[in-house]
């Protein structure tokens with residue numbers, strides 16, 4: 001059955017189902033694993049204790065958690081609001097179906113919090129981001145790490161956006177078609193995020209000490225540390 005844009009606007013669950021289909025089709029689980037392991041290497045996982053209590057927020061189908069498991073981490077949890085996506089996860093970590101603006105986790109219970117491609121789904125910026133950061137601060141121990149990878153409006157990402165608008169490229173390169181669908185369905189939140197870099201960076205800096213930050217290839221990759229006594 002063909003769905004129209006009107007159906008999706010009036011029935012958000014249809015848009016959600018279509019977004020999840022595109023997300024699952026974007027890359028194979030094997031390609032996704034290679035990507036997550038490369039990222040975690042860049043983010044310094046080799047220096048993290050294997051017993052570190054880690055939670056991945058906005059964990060989706062759990063590919064990031066599987067990568068952590070492959071790397072030998074033993075105390076991993078994930079949080080995502082989509083029951084259907086977390087159902088795809090078959091790893092050993094504990095999963096919570098919940099909104100990351102109200103984490104079902106105890107205070108000072110984690111050494112590391114990771115987010116990969118979730119913050120740009122928050123609909124109200126900067127309010128929702130501030131709420132999530134307050135939750136991250138709450139669940140981290142003093143000195144705990146907060147690691148993020150999110151889209152960032154670099155020239156490369158602008159080029160990718162331009163490519164998603166070219167029908168023939170979408171037709172010959174399936175990941176581009178999947179990306180175009182995802183962007184289309186998450187458009188307000190996605191562009192709201194991409195167009196407020198200053199507000200976002202200021203908010204991070206007001207809550208955490210920046211350990212490292214790299215902007216490139218359409219992404220921000222950063223590591224922050226929380227100091228419960230304040231870092232300023």
Ligand SMILES: C[S@@+](CC[C@H](N)C(=O)[O-])C[C@H]1O[C@@H](n2cnc3c(N)ncnc32)[C@H](O)[C@@H]1O
Pocket residue numbers: 023057058059060061062063064079080081082085098099100101115116117118121122
């Ligand atoms: C782009 S996906 C990223 C998933 C995963 N981190 C990955 O890289 O494969 C974004 C995820 O955020 C989830 N999400 C969106 N808003 C959320 C919220 N407020 N609380 C928890 N999860 C949320 C969606 O269900 C989706 O799984």
